[in-house]
Amino acid sequence: MKDYEGDLDFIGSARRVLRLIEAVLAHPEGLTPNALAQAADLPRSSLFALLRGLKALGYLEQSERRGRYFAGPRLSSWRARPASIHRELIAAFYQEAVTKTWPETVALVVPVADGLLVLAQVEGSPETRRVFQIGQTYRQIDAAQALFAPSTQPTNLVNGLSLAAATETLDLAAPICPDGAEARAAVVLSALAYRWESPTLYEQLGPELRNLAAHISYRLGALTYAPFAPDSTAELQPLEALTPRQVETFLHQPVSARLACVRPDGRPHVIPLWQEWDGHAFTVIAWQGSRWPDYVFQNPLVSLTVDEPWPPLRRVVARGKARPVSNLGEDERRRLLARLTQRYLGHPLAPSYARQVAQIFRVEVEHLRGWRGLAAPQPAA
Secondary structure, X not given: OHHHHHHHHHHHHHHHHHHHHHHHHHOOOOEOHHHHHHHHOOOHHXXXXXXXXXXXXXXXXXXXXXXXXXXXXXXXXXXXXOHHHHHHHHHHHHHHHOOOOOOOEEEEEEEEOOEEEEEEEEOXXXXXXXXXXXXXXXXXXXXXXXXXXXXXXXXXXXXXXXXXXXXXXXXXXXXXXXXXXXXXXXXXXXXXXXHOOHHHHHHHHHHHHHHHHHHHHHHOOOOOOOOOOOOHHHHOOEOEEOOHHHHHHHHOOOOOEEEEEEOOOOOEEEEEEOEEEOOOEEEEEEEOOOOHHHHHHHOOEEEEEEEOOOOOOOEEEEEEXXXXXXXXXXXXXHHHHHHHHHHHHOOOOHHHHHHHEEEEEEEEEEEEEEEEOEOOOOOOO
């Protein structure tokens, strides 16, 4: 009888350990201790003893003390790719993808031996939408699988995007290229087919998806973004002006601005800033310890440049006057900061950063223009 009771205790303990491991493998983005305690059905005292043991054995690791738990080297070997690469991808994906509301679900996938592994997703806004299971491998996401096929060439794609129709969905995929050219992962926008026609989906959401993939690639180290074109100059477009609609779209993306003002001694002063554009003026914030507000109070004439370092090399230049904003209530200040931190960091951190804001300025624009591409090289003499 005692041996049987001992077997039951062992089975119960093993079941809890396996539940914990399954939970970690199913959530590459990491899990908090509370989430792990619920998944393994363990009291916190027993949980932390188990977590310490699994960390010591290399099955789990933590990004920082008291942070989330991720699969360690030994547990990651059960997957096709190291967990560290997954974490970088997931962090970059969420920082970029959550800055806008998507009308359809967008997922982050990586190729594995038997299909595509879903690492993360941002669900679409409609009540009826496609939802992926994070941590699950899918065999049939044709749009993304085409990006990793050995025969894929630029001529098989349209501006680096792959579009494929399934029975109930239209899938649009863009490659993530940490080196700027070779696809290592992909973002997939999966739309319900009854809501879209292929050309409309590509025209309306394709540029945003490609921009998302480019931004993630940039965060991972890419200096340019030219999928399947090691010679990045192949995608450089001739210089052309942006339309007002293109300017609006570009300025609502999480691209920092550089504000130029004049010091009292007449020398120029340039500082990078977060910006919010409302169609008429830029709102920018100065952190505690910044010197540039003093310069602007003495001379409000400033210029702003917003640009991207990868093709199609869009940039917007504005000139105007910077005026301090003094009529914002505390709630409005927090909402502004929440929007900016959500846009640039991926999380609304207003309560944490509110006291760090020294001053808010509104740059009233007098002149604004936008371009993309580069001027054509002059023929050799």
